[in-house]
Amino acid sequence: LKTGFEFKPGLEGVPVTLSSISFVDGKKGILEYRNIPIEELALKSTFLETSYLLIWGELPTQDELDAFEKEIRYHRRIKYRIRDMMKCFPESGHPMDALQASAAALGLFYSRRALDDPAYIRAAAVRLLAKIPTMVAAFQMMRKGNDPIQPRDDLDYSANFLYMLTEEEPDPLEARVFDICLTLHAEHTINASTFSARVTASTLTDPYAVVASAVGTLAGPLHGGANEEVIDMLEAIGSVENVRPYIENCLKTKSKIMGFGHRVYKVKDPRAIILQSLAEQLFEKFGRDNYYDIAVELERVVEEKLAYKGIYANVDFYSGLVYRKLGIPTDLFTPIFAISRVAGWLAHWKEQLGENRIYRPTQIYTGTHNAPYIPIAER
Ligand code: SDX
Numbered sequence: 349l350k351t352g353f354e355f356k357p358g359l360e361g362v363p364v365t366l367s368s369i370s371f372v373d374g375k376k377g378i379l380e381y382r383n384i385p386i387e388e389l390a391l392k393s394t395f396l397e398t399s400y401l402l403i404w405g406e407l408p409t410q411d412e413l414d415a416f417e418k419e420i421r422y423h424r425r426i427k428y429r430i431r432d433m434m435k436c437f438p439e440s441g442h443p444m445d446a447l448q449a450s451a452a453a454l455g456l457f458y459s460r461r462a463l464d465d466p467a468y469i470r471a472a473a474v475r476l477l478a479k480i481p482t483m484v485a486a487f488q489m490m491r492k493g494n495d496p497i498q499p500r501d502d503l504d505y506s507a508n509f510l511y512m513l514t515e516e517e518p519d520p521l522e523a524r525v526f527d528i529c530l531t532l533h534a535e536h537t538i539n540a541s542t543f544s545a546r547v548t549a550s551t552l553t554d555p556y557a558v559v560a561s562a563v564g565t566l567a568g569p570l571h572g573g574a575n576e577e578v579i580d581m582l583e584a585i586g587s588v589e590n591v592r593p594y595i596e597n598c599l600k601t602k603s604k605i606m607g608f609g610h611r612v613y614k615v616k617d618p619r620a621i622i623l624q625s626l627a628e629q630l631f632e633k634f635g636r637d638n639y640y641d642i643a644v645e646l647e648r649v650v651e652e653k654l655a656y657k658g659i660y661a662n663v664d665f666y667s668g669l670v671y672r673k674l675g676i677p678t679d680l681f682t683p684i685f686a687i688s689r690v691a692g693w694l695a696h697w698k699e700q701l702g703e704n705r706i707y708r709p710t711q712i713y714t715g716t717h718n719a720p721y722i723p724i725a726e727r
Pocket of ligand 1: 358535536538539540569570571572574603604605606607608609610611612657659662663664
């Protein structure tokens with residue numbers, strides 16, 4: 349090949365950019381956001397503070413955080429025209445499609461584009477971080493035939509999202525666990541949806557189109573959609589005794605076991621370790637059910653069978669158990685992944701603007717040349 353680079357399916361192991369936003373060591377199971385280990389942020393930070401860190405590169409001072417949180421609170425309400433647009437969405441549609449449509453629709457309200465203006469970048473980041481949860485919650489309420497619930501100023505970001513889903517104020521532990529889940533899912537170097545965000549950002553389109561591209565990519569079952577499939581799998585298995593036969597059948601039919609394996613991690617995903625402890629806290633306080641026992645047995649059997657291939661539980665394996673215990677419907681698990689990953693996509697959008705070079709890779713051509721055009725009568 350003229351460029352001298354070897355073809356790698358799925359760009360496996362191919363660096364596509366310089367970035368200082370996050371770091372993953374797949375062999376040691378390390379994840380850091382802006383140089384800080386994920387365990388530190390999960391334990392000591394909040395999702396909004398972590399979002400600020402990811403996008404602007406520094407932990408905010410108290411004043412900066414207060415101002416940021418105030419702006420987010422101010423922009424949380426749903427646009428009435430987007431609410432009215434959602435009234436035409438089929439109730440049977442998947443919430444990820446509703447989210448992708450709504451994120452793109454936000455761009456209709458902010459057509460002035462000033463990508464070199466820090467104030468424009470901050471305004472877009474605030475609007476997307478503030479409105480994405482509200483739009484997810486609004487679709488959930490509307491597909492049940494109810495009006496969207498307006499955000500409450502006295503509730504913080506995560507408590508407010510759970511409130512807008514159920515109209516009940518969540519238990520402080522539930523809100524804190526949910527907030528940690530958002531921090532854990534916020535950023536993960538150049539995964540498929542973040543790569544989509546960077547490619548889209550590189551054409552200098554608007555940030556709403558960037559997020560809409562990324563939402564569409566995250567929706568796939570091999571990426572963000574896995575957490576929803578994990579619960580379906582636990583339901584299908586139904587009991588601890590059924591785990592081994594189920595796994596053996598998966599291996600026989602060479603079908604992928606959802607929530608396991610990773611392009612980078614060849615040990616247990618550090619986020620899965622934290623999510624497992626969050627699940628245990630929730631089961632401790634709100635009562636256990638056999639899903640957790642099935643999951644633990646499932647992880648044990650998969651490790652026995654596939655650890656030699658470096659296949660371990662990933663972030664999607666326990667996240668579904670946590671969300672289910674919080675009473676969240678399974679088809680909202682991936683939209684929740686999107687609510688969180690918007691922080692990472694925005695950080696990469698901003699970093700890509702600094703690169704200012706459009707993505708345009710090449711290919712290895714496998715066709716022929718100079719073929720004749722066959723008239724339709726002769727085909
Ligand atoms: C996320 O990139 C990111 O960072 C993503 C993410 C993020 O934060 O953005 O971490 C979030 O998307 C987590 C992954 C969620 N997806 C799933 O849980 C779906 C199931 N996982 C697999 O589809 C798979 O592991 C991928 C997609 C995650 C990674 O696939 P790769 O790197 O392309 O690996 P592969 O398909 O080439 O598999 C290598 C081998 C194969 O066996 P052989 O053909 O070599 O014998 O491992 C096997 C695969 O069959 N394998 C699995 C498996 N994953 C890989 N076998 C059974 N079950 C699995 N889950």
